[in-house]
Amino acid sequence: MSEILRCENLTKRFGQTIALDGLSLLVGSGKIIGLLGPNGAGKTTLIKIACGLLTPTSGNVYIEGEKPGVRSKSIVSYLPDVEHLYHWMTVEQIVLMFRDFYEDFRPDLAYEMLARLGIDRKARLKTLSKGNKEKMSLILVMSRNAKLYVLDEPIAGVDPATRDYIISTILNNYNPDSSVLISTHLISDIETVLDEVIFIKDGRTVLHGSVDWIRQQYGKSVDELFREVFAW
Amino acid sequence: MGWNLDKKRPLCPQICEQICVLIAKGELKPGERLMSVRDVAVSASVNPNTVQKSFEQLEQRGVIYSKRGSGWYVSETETTAEGVRGELIRSKTAAYIRDMMALGLSKEDIQKYVKEFNHE
Numbered sequence: 001m002s003e004i005l006r007c008e009n010l011t012k013r014f015g016q017t018i019a020l021d022g023l024s025l026l027v028g029s030g031k032i033i034g035l036l037g038p039n040g041a042g043k044t045t046l047i048k049i050a051c052g053l054l055t056p057t058s059g060n061v062y063i064e065g066e067k068p069g070v071r072s073k074s075i076v077s078y079l080p081d082v083e084h085l086y087h088w089m090t091v092e093q094i095v096l097m098f099r100d101f102y103e104d105f106r107p108d109l110a111y112e113m114l115a116r117l118g119i120d121r122k123a124r125l126k127t128l129s130k131g132n133k134e135k136m137s138l139i140l141v142m143s144r145n146a147k148l149y150v151l152d153e154p155i156a157g158v159d160p161a162t163r164d165y166i167i168s169t170i171l172n173n174y175n176p177d178s179s180v181l182i183s184t185h186l187i188s189d190i191e192t193v194l195d196e197v198i199f200i201k202d203g204r205t206v207l208h209g210s211v212d213w214i215r216q217q218y219g220k221s222v223d224e225l226f227r228e229v230f231a232w
Numbered sequence: 233m234g235w236n237l238d239k240k241r242p243l244c245p246q247i248c249e250q251i252c253v254l255i256a257k258g259e260l261k262p263g264e265r266l267m268s269v270r271d272v273a274v275s276a277s278v279n280p281n282t283v284q285k286s287f288e289q290l291e292q293r294g295v296i297y298s299k300r301g302s303g304w305y306v307s308e309t310e311t312t313a314e315g316v317r318g319e320l321i322r323s324k325t326a327a328y329i330r331d332m333m334a335l336g337l338s339k340e341d342i343q344k345y346v347k348e349f350n351h352e
Contacts, residue, residue, distance in 0.1 A: 030281065031281070032279055032281075164277070167277055168277070171273050172270070176280070188239065192239065192276070192277050192278050192279070193273075193277055193278060193279050195281050195282070211279075212242040212243060212244055212282065215239070215242045215243070216242050219241075220240055222239070223239065224240070
């Protein structure tokens with residue numbers, strides 16, 4: 001197992017607000033990891049720092065040993081938690097844009113998955129349903145041959161069948177040498193596909209362990225443990 | 233196939249057990265090829281590493297074996313299915329007896345309940 005993502009003592013302040021408070025963690029290759037925490041815990045801030053979209057106030061982050069930059073962006077495939085594609089573009093234009101942006105993008109794979117869903121290449125994004133937009137965003141992200149996939153809330157706000165589709169698309173397409181970091185608070189839907197979980201709270205890691213170890217140690221599902229750790 | 237996994241317990245032993253049940257029932261025959269790790273992972277919505285670990289544990293027990301580059305097969309030893317079935321029966325019986333004893337029943341009580349139990 002080699003190291004893909006390392007965070008050392010990461011702190012991020014937005015004015016008076018402390019989003020990350022000395023967070024450290026290490027993510028190895030070949031794993032699916034859940035980044036779990038209540039709203040406001042710092043999940044998205046951490047993800048944006050790892051993707052090079054924010055710079056930390058202090059502390060370090062390394063992707064395969066290097067600070068976020070041009071190279072890290074070429075090996076990290078990121079799914080934002082908000083709609084990020086231009087709604088006026090057609091499906092085909094978006095696929096071509098991804099092909100131009102990312103060397104590791106496989107347009108054939110993306111088209112194949114889109115065709116299986118019956119999504120027309122010529123359709124404009126704004127004509128797609130919410131579920132199909134979510135699926136399309138995920139297909140684009142999973143069609144890259146990345147080292148690290150970072151999925152911010154991929155299953156929020158979709159119906160159970162779409163959720164199953166998203167989970168099987170992740171399992172079918174991630175490369176066993178790469179890792180997938182999934183942030184969510186819908187734990188019970190996703191916990192069986194995880195290797196490890198990282199619980200974060202108030203900008204710090206409070207628990208990081210393998211999922212089967214947690215079940216053995218606590219005799220609880222990850223969802224139940226989460227409710228306990230974050231009880232208010 | 234339908235997988236029935238309890239999220240409160242480690243998944244690995246549960247996957248092993250459910251494959252053993254298929255072998256014991258004869259739904260997976262000696263020498264038959266198993267689903268691939270990824271297929272099991274997708275159909276059960278389970279992490280591929282967990283499935284891989286389960287297969288490796290079954291291999292250690294001699295229940296299945298791997299052929300390089302071609303996947304996993306049910307062991308062809310004649311006694312495998314029988315052995316797996318016997319093990320399952322023993323462990324399920326032990327678990328039942330443990331639960332009943334926890335309720336304060338004696339062995340005789342348990343036997344009485346089992347005998348009188350109407351299978352409807």
